[in-house]
Amino acid sequence: MILKNLLHAVPVKEYKGPLDIEVTGLCFDSRAIVDGNLFIAIRGSHTDGHLYLQKAIELGAIALLVEDWPENVHEGITYILVDDSSYALGLVAANFYDNPSHQLKLVGVTGTNGKTTVATLLYNLFIGMSYQVGLLSTVENRISGRVIPTTHTTLDPISLNKLLRDMVNEGCDYCFMEVSSHAVVQQRIAGLRFAGGIFTNITHDHLDFHETFDNYIKAKKKFFDDLDRDAFALSNADDRNGSVMLQNTVAYQKTYALKGLADFKMRIIESHFDGMLLHLDGQDVWVKLVGHFNAYNLLAVYGAAILLEQETMKVLTAISNIVGAEGRFEAIHSPEGKIGIVDYAHTPDAVENVLETVATLRQAGQQIITVIGCGGDRDKTKRPTMAKVAVLKSDTVILTSDNPRSEDPLQIIREMEVGIPADKRKGVFSISDRKEAIRAACHLAQPGDIIVVAGKGHEKYQDINGVKHHFDDKEQLANAFNEQ
Ligand SMILES: CC(=O)N[C@H]1[C@@H](OP(=O)(O)OP(=O)(O)OC[C@H]2O[C@@H](n3ccc(=O)[nH]c3=O)[C@H](O)[C@@H]2O)O[C@H](CO)[C@@H](O)[C@@H]1O[C@H](C)C(=O)N[C@@H](C)C(=O)N[C@H](CCC(=O)O)C(=O)O
Ligand SMILES: Nc1ncnc2c1ncn2[C@@H]1O[C@H](COP(=O)(O)OP(=O)(O)OP(=O)(O)O)[C@@H](O)[C@H]1O
Ligand SMILES: N[C@H](CCC[C@H](N)C(=O)O)C(=O)O
Ligand SMILES: [Mg+2]
Numbered sequence: 001m002i003l004k005n006l007l008h009a010v011p012v013k014e015y016k017g018p019l020d021i022e023v024t025g026l027c028f029d030s031r032a033i034v035d036g037n038l039f040i041a042i043r044g045s046h047t048d049g050h051l052y053l054q055k056a057i058e059l060g061a062i063a064l065l066v067e068d069w070p071e072n073v074h075e076g077i078t079y080i081l082v083d084d085s086s087y088a089l090g091l092v093a094a095n096f097y098d099n100p101s102h103q104l105k106l107v108g109v110t111g112t113n114g115k116t117t118v119a120t121l122l123y124n125l126f127i128g129m130s131y132q133v134g135l136l137s138t139v140e141n142r143i144s145g146r147v148i149p150t151t152h153t154t155l156d157p158i159s160l161n162k163l164l165r166d167m168v169n170e171g172c173d174y175c176f177m178e179v180s181s182h183a184v185v186q187q188r189i190a191g192l193r194f195a196g197g198i199f200t201n202i203t204h205d206h207l208d209f210h211e212t213f214d215n216y217i218k219a220k221k222k223f224f225d226d227l228d229r230d231a232f233a234l235s236n237a238d239d240r241n242g243s244v245m246l247q248n249t250v251a252y253q254k255t256y257a258l259k260g261l262a263d264f265k266m267r268i269i270e271s272h273f274d275g276m277l278l279h280l281d282g283q284d285v286w287v288k289l290v291g292h293f294n295a296y297n298l299l300a301v302y303g304a305a306i307l308l309e310q311e312t313m314k315v316l317t318a319i320s321n322i323v324g325a326e327g328r329f330e331a332i333h334s335p336e337g338k339i340g341i342v343d344y345a346h347t348p349d350a351v352e353n354v355l356e357t358v359a360t361l362r363q364a365g366q367q368i369i370t371v372i373g374c375g376g377d378r379d380k381t382k383r384p385t386m387a388k389v390a391v392l393k394s395d396t397v398i399l400t401s402d403n404p405r406s407e408d409p410l411q412i413i414r415e416m417e418v419g420i421p422a423d424k425r426k427g428v429f430s431i432s433d434r435k436e437a438i439r440a441a442c443h444l445a446q447p448g449d450i451i452v453v454a455g456k457g458h459e460k461y462q463d464i465n466g467v468k469h470h471f472d473d474k475e476q477l478a479n480a481f482n483e484q
Contacts, residue, residue: 001096003038003063003078009191010082010091017078021062026096026158028089035060040089041067049085065092090190093157100164101192104134104172107304108179108189110223111200111236113350114297115153115178118200120325121301122176128318129310134167134175136160139325139458143167154183157191164192174308181206181219189223196232196307197224198300199245203349208379217241227251232307236296237262254307256299258292264303268295273331273339273361281312285320290329291357293350297324327457329354332474334481337447342473344457346375346402348385351454355393358450367449369441370394373434374416374455376407376463383412384419391424394452396444399430400437402455403463434462435476442480453477 004019006026024036030052033039039056041049041064053070063078064070067085082088094101107122109115116138123135123142135142138153141163148163154177155163167175179197183189202220210216221244224233229250235242237255246253256264270277275288278295280302287298298319305315332340341358345351351372358368370390374383390397399416401409409432420428431437441451453473461468 006038006092006095007080008095010088012080012082014081015079016073019078021078023063026092030055033059033061037061038063038065040065040085042085042089086187087190090157090187093161094191097161097165100161100168103168105174105195105308106192107176107196107198108194108223109198109200110179110220112203112205112347114200114293116325117297117328118198118300119176119178121297121322122304124322125301125305125318126174128321129314131173132171134172136163136175136177138178143170144172153178153180154188157188160188179223181216182209184219184222194227194231196234196304197227198304199235199242200300201236201239202241203347204382204385205347206379207381217244221245224249224251234300234303234307254303256303258295264299266295266299268292271361280316283316285316287320289324291353293353330474332477334484338442338445338481339450340477341450341452342457342477343452343454345454348382348389351386352389352393354452354454358452359393362450365448367395368452369396369445369449370452370454371398371400371437371441372454373400373402374412375402376405376412380415383415387416388419391420391428395427397428398437398441399428400434401432405463406465434471438476439480442484
């Protein structure tokens with residue numbers, strides 16, 4: 001594509017060199033440059049792309065997008081100066097792929113918990129209503145059934161726009177995507193046009209990155225602030241920050257709630273281990289999901305489908321058949337009747353919701369045994385709280401390792417232990433080997449007892465010092481059950 005066309009709508013401050021040159025591709029990592037590329041220099045959390053301009057030129061970059069003029073300006077190279085290269089990257093990526101987000105209906109889901117669940121439910125719902133659909137999620141990306149592995153909850157702008165282009169080319173009418181707060185702050189979604197935005201909830205997470213809860217709220221809110229006038233902004237009115245999300249948006253505002261007043265309302269009539277009976281828009285609907293938090297997720301899905309102008313009866317019928325995302329409240333039964341539940345709860349709120357759900361569904365005498373760890377190189381302040389919630393809502397807790405990444409697993413467990421109330425220490429064990437922790441829980445359990453394995457859900461690896469070792473909670477539970 002011609003460089004000048006790539007810069008459409010980019011606030012360029014100054015430039016040097018020709019703009020009518022053909023660019024072969026975009027790249028923000030000097031190590032991956034190929035001949036004829038435009039290199040975009042990004043200031044990251046570890047290093048600064050501006051340090052690699054020379055390297056990019058050596059590998060064949062013909063144009064550089066920068067926030068500062070370099071000391072040495074090379075003849076024959078075009079330099080483009082902008083205030084914010086991350087923002088510019090979003091726009092050039094969208095231009096390079098011919099703005100695919102304008103050619104389908106893109107709906108973004110943000111919030112601390114429930115993004116993958118809501119995006120996946122919407123994907124499954126619209127597939128169930130016979131549309132061609134795309135999905136961009138933590139678990140995987142999908143183009144009408146075809147699975148494409150992923151690395152992030154929200155990918156970088158080049159990967160995002162490339163996937164959206166593939167979706168458009170393959171005839172997708174809709175795409176449902178997760179919008180992480182990291183992605184908003186790092187401008188990964190700049191240049192995308194959204195048909196709608198959904199807010200699930202906001203509770204404690206990622207304070208390592210955002211530093212304060214207020215900044216974290218602002219990051220989520222910015223997604224709604226940036227929506228277009230003809231997009232919808234659908235917010236959870238029962239969340240204490242649900243109205244904050246809508247404060248400055250020009251999009252048309254809609255709300256959903258189980259408790260308060262809202263445009264979309266729902267009531268839970270019955271709850272069981274295999275599903276719920278819901279009262280929604282005057283109809284009783286049986287769904288296959290469990291837990292009041294999933295009633296919120298389903299209500300957001302229903303509201304979005306109606307705002308996307310789908311017929312009520314068609315939506316209600318399809319909703320009763322849909323299933324959620326992998327590793328979210330997935331049950332495995334042992335031959336003797338022990339129940340294992342694998343869930344991706346990795347925030348205090350999620351742990352509380354899942355254990356609360358299990359507590360309301362269990363029969364007298366059934367014990368709850370929770371196996372839980374916290375990720376390394378992530379928000380440390382949630383560690384004691386997650387442990388405390390687990391201990392208060394379980395009969396027995398085994399503290400273990402999640403993805404330690406570069407940290408010492410034993411140190412993470414020690415930081416979790418700080419949150420355990422003194423009178424609750426009995427019944428709490430620490431076994432850092434996650435496989436052994438799951439085996440111990442299965443061994444301790446009596447028939448009928450419920451083992452909740454929290455934190456890793458769909459993940460198929462354990463990240464130890466940057467090496468991803470195969471690890472699958474469901475597989476470990478099944479193996480442990482079979483050993484008995
Ligand atoms: C903290 C964070 O979000 N980091 C992301 C960020 O990396 P970074 O800021 O560390 O980048 P950096 O290493 O400092 O490098 C700066 C720039 O120099 C470039 N560079 C670097 C070295 C070199 O030799 N040459 C070169 O050009 C890099 O390509 C980059 O453009 O930009 C990278 C490229 O897009 C991301 O892969 C990386 O995600 C890391 C792996 C990550 O773990 N991110 C997590 C925290 C994340 O984003 N999570 C959210 C979900 C959270 C949730 O809601 O649960 C997500 O959306 O996935
Ligand atoms: N609406 C909700 N409210 C509170 N907790 C929820 C909700 N939906 C799901 N959860 C809990 O949070 C966990 C993660 O759910 P999900 O993967 O949908 O969230 P996410 O927002 O995509 O997370 P991530 O930030 O890792 O992408 C679930 O396994 C469940 O325990
Ligand atoms: N998207 C989340 C996933 C957390 C999952 C948990 N297993 C962990 O490793 O902490 C994050 O990057 O914080
Ligand atoms: Mg997710």
